[in-house]
Amino acid sequence: LPFVIDMILTGYVTIAAIFAVISVSNCANILMVTMGGTKSHKIPFWELARGLIPRGHNITFVSAFPQDFIMDGLEEITPTGLVFYVKNFTNWDLLGARMRGEEPVHPLDMLRYPYEACDILFSDGEMKEFLQSGHAFDLAILDGAFPECALGLIYHFKIPFMYINTVGFYTGSLSTAGNPAPYSVTPFLARPFTDNMNLIERVMNSVWHVSANLMHIVMVRVFLHGVLKKHFGNDIPHPYELSKNVSFILQNAHATITYARPYLPNVAEVACIHCKAPKPLPPV
Numbered sequence: 001l002p003f004v005i006d007m008i009l010t011g012y013v014t015i016a017a018i019f020a021v022i023s024v025s026n027c028a029n030i031l032m033v034t035m036g037g038t039k040s041h042k043i044p045f046w047e048l049a050r051g052l053i054p055r056g057h058n059i060t061f062v063s064a065f066p067q068d069f070i071m072d073g074l075e076e077i078t079p080t081g082l083v084f085y086v087k088n089f090t091n092w093d094l095l096g097a098r099m100r101g102e103e104p105v106h107p108l109d110m111l112r113y114p115y116e117a118c119d120i121l122f123s124d125g126e127m128k129e130f131l132q133s134g135h136a137f138d139l140a141i142l143d144g145a146f147p148e149c150a151l152g153l154i155y156h157f158k159i160p161f162m163y164i165n166t167v168g169f170y171t172g173s174l175s176t177a178g179n180p181a182p183y184s185v186t187p188f189l190a191r192p193f194t195d196n197m198n199l200i201e202r203v204m205n206s207v208w209h210v211s212a213n214l215m216h217i218v219m220v221r222v223f224l225h226g227v228l229k230k231h232f233g234n235d236i237p238h239p240y241e242l243s244k245n246v247s248f249i250l251q252n253a254h255a256t257i258t259y260a261r262p263y264l265p266n267v268a269e270v271a272c273i274h275c276k277a278p279k280p281l282p283p284v
């Protein structure tokens, strides 16, 4: 009998060892990048990291906002040049502008932020060192709100990538990836329209969408692609071409807080992944 028990135990140990080896070899090195100009962009990334690290994955996270806490398995890279650029650029009062009924960010500033921030990121010594360090990654998770600059890293590391679209109302990268965003029912993110618009509102909404798209195209085609060519060589494809290859999109939205939208099967809505279980109110 002891012999039989021994056999069974050895079997279990072998199976457990095989599973352990499989789970270790399933662990990945993941690169996360947000070029967002406000710290709120980091929050959904942290939540993803909190879920991925206990499963054995290592995360390297590039952003413009220095680390707030130490988490085992999470390495944050915050190139100084970018940190100072964003700090100076965002010396603004978003809420005050809203309350005065003004546009919070001047359109010309919106046009210059992406390519200036991108040039500063890839000119930074720490970033150059990182690119030359021989790091290897299995997957990149980029901020879908402004992925075009970080796509340079995809070209450099030659890795599959996905987005977490931190700005739920932004449909630009969803639409580049093939998801329909008809102007007739997709309210422009900076206007108070809903998906139920009359004819005049639909015309206004289309004008906003078309103007924003034109601005984006000029910014990416004329300026940003040039910045990427300067740092990664003339062969780097156009960011829109790179962007079309996105494997999966986590969309920080939900039909109950944005609008019901048609998505391709590689989009998952994850609104509230950062939400914590509510605590009871303190007794009075």
Ligand SMILES: *[C@@H]1O[C@H](CO)[C@@H](O)[C@H](O)[C@H]1NC(C)=O
Residues within 6 Å of the ligand: 027, 028, 029, 056, 057, 058
């Ligand atoms: C994650 O990092 C730890 C510590 O640096 C290392 O021992 C481990 O091999 C890494 N895991 C992967 C999947 O590379």
Ligand SMILES: *[C@@H]1O[C@H](CO)[C@@H](O)[C@H](O)[C@H]1NC(C)=O
Residues within 6 Å of the ligand: 085, 088, 089
């Ligand atoms: C800070 O921002 C202001 C206004 O945008 C700009 O004129 C100035 O050159 C910036 N300073 C630095 C050090 O980047």
Ligand SMILES: *[C@@H]1O[C@H](CO)[C@@H](O)[C@H](O)[C@H]1NC(C)=O
Residues within 6 Å of the ligand: 237, 241, 242, 245
């Ligand atoms: C997109 O992915 C396909 C298939 O892997 C590849 O052949 C193509 O070169 C990629 N396009 C770009 C612009 O990287």
